[in-house]
Structure formats: structure tokens, C-alpha cells
Amino acid sequence: MTGPVAPSPWHTLPAVVDTVVVGAGIGGIAVASGLLRAGHRDLVVLERADDVGGTWRDNVYPGVACDIPARLYAFSFRPNPDWSRRFAPGAEIQAYLQGVARAEGVTPHVRFGTELLDARWHEGPEDAAGWVLTTSRGVVRCRSLILAAGRLSEPRLPAVPGLDRFPGTVVHSSAWDPRTSVAGARVAVIGTGASAVQLVPHVAVEAARTVVFQRSAPYVVPRNDEAVPTTEREHAAADPAFLARERATLFDQAEAGHVARRAPGAARDALRRLALDHLAAQVPDPAMRRALTPDHEIGCKRVLLSDDYYPALASGRAVLESSALVAVDDTEAVADSGRRHPVDVIVLATGFAATEPPVARRVRGRDGLLLADHWGGGMTAWATTLVAGFPDLFVVDGPNAALGHNSAVDMIETQARFVVAVLRRARADGARTVEVDADAERRWTADLDAMAAGTVWLTGGCRSWYVDERSGRLTLLWPGTARAFRRTLERLATQPLPRRAA
Numbered sequence: 001m002t003g004p005v006a007p008s009p010w011h012t013l014p015a016v017v018d019t020v021v022v023g024a025g026i027g028g029i030a031v032a033s034g035l036l037r038a039g040h041r042d043l044v045v046l047e048r049a050d051d052v053g054g055t056w057r058d059n060v061y062p063g064v065a066c067d068i069p070a071r072l073y074a075f076s077f078r079p080n081p082d083w084s085r086r087f088a089p090g091a092e093i094q095a096y097l098q099g100v101a102r103a104e105g106v107t108p109h110v111r112f113g114t115e116l117l118d119a120r121w122h123e124g125p126e127d128a129a130g131w132v133l134t135t136s137r138g139v140v141r142c143r144s145l146i147l148a149a150g151r152l153s154e155p156r157l158p159a160v161p162g163l164d165r166f167p168g169t170v171v172h173s174s175a176w177d178p179r180t181s182v183a184g185a186r187v188a189v190i191g192t193g194a195s196a197v198q199l200v201p202h203v204a205v206e207a208a209r210t211v212v213f214q215r216s217a218p219y220v221v222p223r224n225d226e227a228v229p230t231t232e233r234e235h236a237a238a239d240p241a242f243l244a245r246e247r248a249t250l251f252d253q254a255e256a257g258h259v260a261r262r263a264p265g266a267a268r269d270a271l272r273r274l275a276l277d278h279l280a281a282q283v284p285d286p287a288m289r290r291a292l293t294p295d296h297e298i299g300c301k302r303v304l305l306s307d308d309y310y311p312a313l314a315s316g317r318a319v320l321e322s323s324a325l326v327a328v329d330d331t332e333a334v335a336d337s338g339r340r341h342p343v344d345v346i347v348l349a350t351g352f353a354a355t356e357p358p359v360a361r362r363v364r365g366r367d368g369l370l371l372a373d374h375w376g377g378g379m380t381a382w383a384t385t386l387v388a389g390f391p392d393l394f395v396v397d398g399p400n401a402a403l404g405h406n407s408a409v410d411m412i413e414t415q416a417r418f419v420v421a422v423l424r425r426a427r428a429d430g431a432r433t434v435e436v437d438a439d440a441e442r443r444w445t446a447d448l449d450a451m452a453a454g455t456v457w458l459t460g461g462c463r464s465w466y467v468d469e470r471s472g473r474l475t476l477l478w479p480g481t482a483r484a485f486r487r488t489l490e491r492l493a494t495q496p497l498p499r500r501a502a
Contacts, residue, residue: 013111013137018042019423020133020142022116022359024106025054026409027148027396029097030075030416033104037077038420040427044142045106046135048115052101055152056094059195061176061347062202064090067194067223067305071236071243072250072407075100079243081236087225087305111137119145119363121391129433131392144423144434147359148396151476154353158190162328166346173199173349182207185344188333189318190325192218194304196349201308203347204317211333211341212313215324216301216462217294219275223305251482257405258481261299261456268456272298282310291322300460302404355379355468355475357398365390375399378468378475380445383492384485385415386422388438394419399475400448404457404466406482414486421493440498452479 019035021028024047032045051057066073070083073093078100084092101107118134122141131145155172163170171180173195187207189196192214204210236243259267275298283289292310312318323336332340357379360372366389374380374389379399381387387395395401396415403411426434452458452474457466468475478485 013114013135013140014044015139016141017044018142019044019144019146020131020140021045021146021148023047023054023148023150023153024049024052024101024110024112025057025148025150025153026097027150027412027416028052028054028146029101029104029106030409030412031146031148031394031396031419032106032109033075033077033100034416034420035423036105036109038424040420040423043109044140045110046114046116046133047110047112048136050112051098052107052110053094053097054150055174056090056097058153058174059090059176060178061173061195061199063198064195065198065225066090066093068254068407068409069250070228071247072254073409074247075409075413076247077413078103079240079247081243082233083228084233085225085227087223113137116359116362120368121365121393123366129391144392144394145363146394146396146419147363147398149357149359150397151354151357151402152352154358155348156351156353157348158325158350160325160328162330163346165330166328167331168343169345171345171347173347174352180345182345184208186342187211187345187347188213188325188341188343189347189349191349191351192216193349193351194302195351197304197306197309199347199349200318201306201312204312207345210312210318211321211343212318213321213323213325213333213335214291216296217292217322218301218304219272219294219298220278220304220306220309221271221275222278223307225307251406251410254406255481255483261404263454268298271303275303279310283314285314288314288320291320294462296462297456297460299404299456300462301464301466351465354465363390363393365393376470378471378473380441380475382436382441382444382498383418383489384478385418385489386434386436386441386497388436388441391433391435394422394434400478402466402476402478403482404477410482411478411485414482414489418489418493422497425493434497435499437498448479449473452477455479 021032024045028045035043066088070088074080080096115136120132122132130141130143133140155174182203183206185207186209187203188211189200190213200212260271313320321335325333326336327334331342333343334340360375363371369389381395381399384399384401385394387393397412401411457474466476
């Protein structure tokens with residue numbers, strides 16, 4: 001299952017196709033696999049890069065790995081008994097996704113090196129209405145358009161004065177060049193999110209000096225990662241039922257974490273105590289502990305997993321700068337504290353444009369409405385998938401479709417099944433378009449806003465990428481459990497859509 005997926009330049013871009021999927025990451029692979037298994041073969045997957053994998057293709061920084069147990073971070077239809085560790089390294093996840101794309105027959109449908117530049121809904125008679133897509137390799141028309149570009153595809157770059165004139169190396173964690181060397185260098189890591197916590201211990205081992213710019217301290221809990229014994233991997237491969245039971249157990253354990261996000265109480269207190277005890281055990285210096293103690297409620301931001309981040313700081317291998325980067329002055333990184341740090345390499349672990357996906361600026365629905373404008377107050381979609389005013393458009397892993405406590409793969413798979421079911425029924429019924437009513441989308445959004453009210457994501461006193469800064473709405477996360485998400489979409493898939501009036 002290892003090795004890159006070979007690009008397919010011999011596959012021309014068709015002028016007309018029934019369905020186009022944008023993105024060949026986890027979402028695109030899940031949807032395309034489901035469509036193919038349902039017998040829906042008239043489809044093309046557009047991928048701007050030269051391989052499948054999305055996030056796991058792009059993120060190759062030192063120490064990159066998943067923070068969800070590996071056996072839960074896999075498709076239910078393609079379980080993997082051969083993960084080498086409890087938390088899979090990034091390269092193994094990428095190899096797994098490559099293998100799934102091959103095994104499920106997705107690869108021949110992918111057009112690599114093909115970027116979506118513009119998508120416009122074209123009105124017309126029944127046999128002419130549809131999407132007109134302009135890509136980097138030409139124009140294609142389709143009936144249904146599925147956006148699976150993901151939330152972690154466009155890096156967020158900070159507007160820091162002088163950064164563009166820095167004479168050294170600047171790299172975002174998601175665009176790490178394997179040829180980048182930090183050996184003997186003075187390195188600044190900007191940010192203390194999930195990527196930073198993983199890469200800092202590895203960079204600090206090689207660099208002459210590593211300084212970590214912390215705008216806000218994160219909560220970190222023990223990772224407890226370990227190698228999976230060969231005997232266990234062999235047993236899992238020989239006994240699929242064992243693998244299914246373990247996956248179910250891990251799923252239930254993760255679901256239990258939602259209680260701590262839902263409301264204050266014993267579950268949240270226990271999670272906070274776990275994190276603060278971990279900090280106390282690994283950072284003996286009281287002043288450093290104070291600097292590393294979060295000033296918001298646990299769960300408000302992503303809770304991080306690491307056993308080596310705190311030790312890297314406590315040992316002095318990495319230096320904590322407990323304030324934000326505010327300027328770059330020639331070869332010095334200037335902190336909000338006024339301290340100046342000489343650096344040769346700046347690593348931007350500053351996250352992604354998650355609440356305002358750039359692809360939304362390339363999609364126009366009825367009457368030329370831009371998706372980015374429809375989402376001007378935050379992303380919305382009925383059933384997290386269908387957007388009013390955008391016929392036959394499906395958004396995967398978009399509005400309120402992520403989680404703060406369980407596996408994104410499970411959510412994506414649930415959503416992919418919903419898309420396949422809706423499309424299959426529409427084709428069987430001879431429906432002209434798949435489209436929902438604007439009032440239905442508004443009611444759905446109001447219900448989600450009511451569910452989100454009172455959760456830690458909105459009351460925890462932090463600034464997080466889960467919340468749209470323009471409206472203050474929780475737009476990234478589903479405010480319930482993964483099991484509730486599954487039940488909801490399975491139910492809606494069997495019911496008539498709240499269609500737009502003709």
C-alpha cells in the first residue's frame with residue numbers, strides 16, 4: 001500500500017460528466033468510493049496536486065502524526081490492521097489513503113494537476129442546466145458538483161510587519177520542504193497548536209536554538225503513544241471481528257469526551273485536572289508552569305496530545321516566548337513582550353483558513369450568487385451538506401461537519417453516505433435538480449445555533465478557529481456527538497428534501 005499514486009496525464013478531462021468531486025483527500029476519496037460502490041461511475045475527481053491524500057499528503061513536517069487513535073482514523077469499509085503505532089505517523093496515513101484510492105477504484109477517476117478555478121451554475125432547460133467548471137486544464141460541464149476541498153487545505157499566513165523581508169527561510173508547517181534543514185540553525189516556531197506541539201520537540205533536537213512564540217497557552221494531555229506489537233497486528237489482520245470491536249470501543253471512548261464540551265461538570269473537571277496534572281508532572285519550574293497554564297476553559301480550543309512538548313521546553317532545548325510575534329526586523333523576531341530573538345528559520349504553525357474556505361470564492365450559484373457571499377456571516381448548509389441557491393452542490397467536511405472530540409473520518413464517511421443516498425434517489429426519481437429551500441437552511445442553522453449555545457466552544461473564553469470571527473457563530477463543529485450526526489443524516493437521507501419552490 002506504499003508509494004505515490006502515479007499521475008494520470010493520459011486521462012483527458014471530459015467535456016461533460018455527470019458528477020465532479022473537487023479534492024482527493026479523505027473527503028473526496030470517501031465520496032468517490034461510495035459513488036463507485038453504488039454503481040455511479042460517470043464521475044471525475046479534480047485534484048490540484050499530483051497525489052491523493054490532502055492534509056496527509058501536504059503535511060510532512062518533523063513529527064507529523066494523527067491525534068486520533070489510528071484504528072479509529074480509518075474508513076469502516078477499509079479497516080487497517082497494520083498501523084505501526086497507536087497514533088499513526090503521517091506517512092502511514094498517506095500510504096493508507098493511497099491504498100484505499102487504488103483498492104476502491106478511485107485513482108482512474110482522478111485528474112491530477114487540475115485545479116478548480118471557477119464554477120458557475122448555468123440555468124437552462126432540463127437537459128442543459130448544470131455546472132460549468134473552469135479548471136487549469138480546461139472546461140468541463142457537470143450535473144452535480146461535490147466540494148471536498150477540506151478545512152485544512154489553505155494555510156493561514158499572519159500579517160506580521162517585516163516577515164516578507166526576512167532574509168532567512170520562512171515555511172508554513174503544512175508546506176514543509178523535506179530539504180529544509182534546521183541543523184545548527186536558530187529557529188522560531190510561531191504558534192502553539194497541534195502542529196507546533198508535534199514539531200517543536202523534533203526541531204529542538206537539531207536546531208542550535210528554538211524559540212516558541214505562544215499567543216495563548218494550549219491544554220495538553222498525555223498522548224501515551226506506543227508501538228503496536230507485531231503479534232497484535234497479525235491477530236488484527238487474521239480476525240476482522242477483533243478489529244471491529246476495538247474500533248467500536250475506541251469510538252465509544254471518544255464519544256464520552258463530548259460531555260466535557262457540552263456543559264460544566266465532573267467530566268470537564270476531570271479533563272482539566274488531567275491536563276494540569278500533566279503540566280505539573282512535566283514542568284517543575286513554577287514560573288514556566290504559570291506561563292504554560294491556559295487562561296481559558298478546557299475544550300474551548302482543541303485539546304492537544306503530547307508527551308514530549310513540555311519536556312522540550314522544561315529542559316531548555318526549546319525556549320518559551322510567552323507572547324505573540326509582532327514584527328520581524330531583519331534577522332530578529334520581535335515579540336509583543338519587547339524581546340528580540342535572532343533567527344535563521346521561521347516556522348509558521350499558524351493554522352488554516354478554515355472558517356472562510358478559499359474555494360467558496362470560486363463558486364457561483366443561481367443569479368451569480370457567490371458562495372463566499374452566501375457565507376458572509378459564517379458557513380451554513382442544510383444537513384451540513386446542501387446550500388440553498390446552489391443547485392446540485394454538495395459540501396463535504398464543511399459547515400458544522402467537524403468534531404472536537406472524535407474522529408473526522410467517521411464524520412466524513414457519514415456525510416459521504418448521505419451524499420450518495422441523496423444522489424441515488426434523485427437519479428431514480430428523475431429529479432431535475434437537488435436543491436433545498438432557503439427557509440429550511442435557516443431553520444437548520446437556527447437549530448444548530450441553539451444546540452451550540454452554552455457549549456464550551458462559545459462560553460470558554462478563548463479565540464478559536466471553530467468559531468467564525470465575523471458572526472461569533474460556531475460554524476466548524478457539529479455541536480453534538482458523532483453518533484447523533486450519523487443518526488440525523490441517516491434519517492434525513494430517507495426523507496424528501498425540503499425543496500426550493502419552482
